[in-house]
Amino acid sequence: MSSLYIRSLIKNFEDFERVGMTKETLDKINSFDDNETVFSYLANKYLIWEKPFSHEILGDIRGGYSFFKGGRICPLKNILTKHLTTYTKNKAAIVWIGADGLQKVYTYQSLYSDVIKAASAILKLGVKRGDRVMLHMPNIPELIIFMLACTKIGAIHVVYHASYSSESLAERINDCKPTLVVTTDESITGGYSKMKDKVDLAFTKVEQEPKYCIVVERTGKRVHMKPLRDLWYHDIMSDEKHFFASTLPYEPHNAEDIMFMLYTSTNVAEPKALTFSYGGYLLWAYVSYMLLFDIKPTDTYWCTADVSWITGHSYLVYGPLMAGQTVLLYEDAIDLENAGKFFDICDKFSVNKLYTTPSLLKTLMNAAQKKKIFRDLKNLELVATGGEKMKEDILEWSSQKLCKNKAAFIDVYSLTEAGGAIYASVPGFGDLEYGTVSKALPTVPAVLMDTTTKKIITDFDKQGEIVLKSPFPSLAKCIYNQPGLFEKTYWKDAAGKPYFSTGDGGKYNENGNMILTGRLDDVLHIGGKRLSLVEIEEAIKKYENIKECAVINVNDEKRGEKLIAFCVLKKQLDESYHDQTVRDIRETILEEIGEVALPSEIRFSRTIPKSPDGGILRDLLKEIAVQM
Structure with a gap:
């Protein structure tokens, strides 16, 4: 990077306008000497309590930790209701754009109204405090409505990504035993998917079938509806018992009660659902959102994550809504083929704050360079990225070409188990150094x-x-249904x-x-040297005909451990060129890293199995390697 380019980026960062969380507030947060005092200060400043808490932190490793013990809180009051007595009442809360171009806008008042109707409906179905509600849906407003309805009545929402299979869904249903599952007739994210059929198939594989299934009509496709079990969302919302609901009994929850569960990747056979509590989670979702993005009345904020991930929970739903932000929700994923939609959305809704991934920015760069799909986005003031390292060429293109050197860029390190971001530069404050995630956010130990x-x-x-x-307040409490794990x-x-x-x-x-x-589990000790699997993969991709690759380590009777590389070629070659290609790849690794990094085997594959967020499924590749 040139020094001129660096100065431009740093100036945008330093000049970032802060309105919601000022320097005085940040200085106050940093002035405390102990965790209990600062957590007490933040909890009383940013949350509305129905009953004050008696202890900031209680517990130990063996019994688990509790935050804000004795405190009682109404989550919906902190998320939506507090805005209904201010000018924010008629402000857009959610602007939704469907994959087919359909659009909906919910103000804070209309969103609250639908949340109360949904809460009234599921209460009528017998869902009660502590019951699990599985939400298996794409990024549509009804997903957020049911999340908030659950927090209202004290039910535990479990959002499970819409792309997972019926077998995987059945395993999670067996684990958390939801009273209610909410899904759609179909999903059109990345193409048509028969969601209701998949849920029906999952129900045939579970030990205990959920009592009810609510179906949101997304495409109007005819689906099987089992009498007494399956209900249409539009029917329950138009039922006069719920249609005229404007309020529900005000029943606060204990701060340490479970608010939601999130299934995450694991190296154990059983599904692993992390649980998060009301008080601690809501506090950090709000405070960290304000630290990273702040808020102005004219903001339009877009987080491109799926709601089902912790980034989606904290920075697409709870954090921005607590801050009174206008949130843009897009149903589909941005790829090379529909990159034009990204520019359409940013232009139409004047998006000025964006939370995305380096991969998406790379997609936009490729669309501009290869397909000539491009418009500069002068309205963007802040671009936050996370999930992977931002390469220099992507950062430079995004800043200079995409944003015309007008936006601040920050790199965010989030941790699912911590409920959100834990490292990042705070725009307008502190230091900024690209290639790093700066320092831990205030109060993060x-x-x-x-x-x-x-x-x-x-x-x-x-x-x-x-x-x-x-x-830490927002840290997960436990793994559901697995004591001690x-x-x-x-x-x-x-x-x-x-x-x-x-x-x-x-x-x-x-x-x-x-x-x-x-x-750390992708870092190996081989030949007395620490080697990253990612480092080896990057070396292999330097070979001109490699589209993508994945390297795994497996046990070997003779050597103890060996490396296997799976490679996807850009162009399929005749088998007669197989050996030469392997030799060329090995030569590339030797040039980039050295002999110590040479895989024992190089295999060719048509695809690399990945999770919905783009991570390589190394455990699956290990199973494949053993079977081959």
Whole structure:
């Protein structure tokens, strides 16, 4: 990067206008010496309590930690109701754009009205406090409506990504045993998918069928509706018992009660659902959103994540709605073929704050360079990215070409188990250094630990594990239905002191800013050298005919461990060229890293199996490798 380019980026960052969270507030947050005092200050400043809490933090590793013990809170009052006595009442809360171009706008008042109707309806069906409600739907407004309806009555919502199979859905239903499942007739995200048929198939595989299934009509496709079990969303919302509902009994929840569950990736066979509590989660969703994005009355904010991920929960639903933000919700995913829709949406709704991924920005860059699909977005003031490292060429193109050097860019490190972001530069405040995630956000007790000595690392350029040295309000409470597994998996001991293991590696640079080095389980010790699987993959992709690849390590009787590379070619070659291609790939690895990184086997595949968020499914590849 040129020094001129750097200065332009830093100036935009420093000049970022802050209205909602001022420097005085941030200085106040940073002035506290202990966690309990600062958490108490934040909880009283940013949340509305029906009953004050008596303790900020209680508990230990064995019994689990509780935050804001004794406090009682009405979540919907903090998310929506507080806005109904202000000018925000008639402000757009959700602007939804369907994959087919259909559009809907919900004001804070109309969103509240539909949430109360939905809450009234599911109460009538017998859903009660503590019951699980499975939401298996694409990014549509009704998904958010049911999430908020659950928080109103104290039911636990479980959002499960719409792309997963019936088998996977059945496993989760068996695990959490929901009283109610909500789905759609079809999904048109990335093409048509028969959602209701998939749910019906999952129901045939479960131990205990949910009592009810509510179906949102998305395409109007005729689907099977089982009498007494299946109900249309539009029918229950138009029922006069719920249609005229304007309020429900005001029943606050305990701050430490479970608000929602989120299934996440795991290295154990059983499904793993993290649980999050009302008080701690809502506090950090709100505070971290304000730290990262702030708010102005004229903002239009777009988070391109799927609602089903923690980024979607915290920075597409709860954080921005608590802040009174206008949230843009898009049903589809942006790819090379529909990149024009991204520009259409940004132009039409004057998006000025964007939370996305480097992959999406790369897609836009490719669309501009290869398909000539491009419009500059001068309205963008802030672009936050997360989920992967931003490469220099993507950052430079996005800043100079896409945003005409008008936007601030920040890199965010979020942790699912922590309920949201834990590292990032705060726009308008502090330092900014590209290639890093800066420093831990205020109040986050994150440090770098040596994985061998278990000592805190303060030196630069020394790799370790990012850990939390003490409990944190939004941290997951436990793994549902698996007592003790959360503590065993995440809470570790170093010289008699507990710490929370994130599993993510990092190192400080000479300025004390954090550089992420990847998952520690993707880092290997081979030939006395630490090697990252990602590093080897990047080397292989330097070979001209490689489209994508994945490297795994498997046990080997002779060597103890060996590497296998799966490669997808840009152009399929005749088998007679197979050996030469393998030799060329090996030569590329030798040139980029060295002999120590050479895989024992190089195999060719048509695809690389990936999760919905783009992560390589290495465990599945290991199973395939063993069977081949």
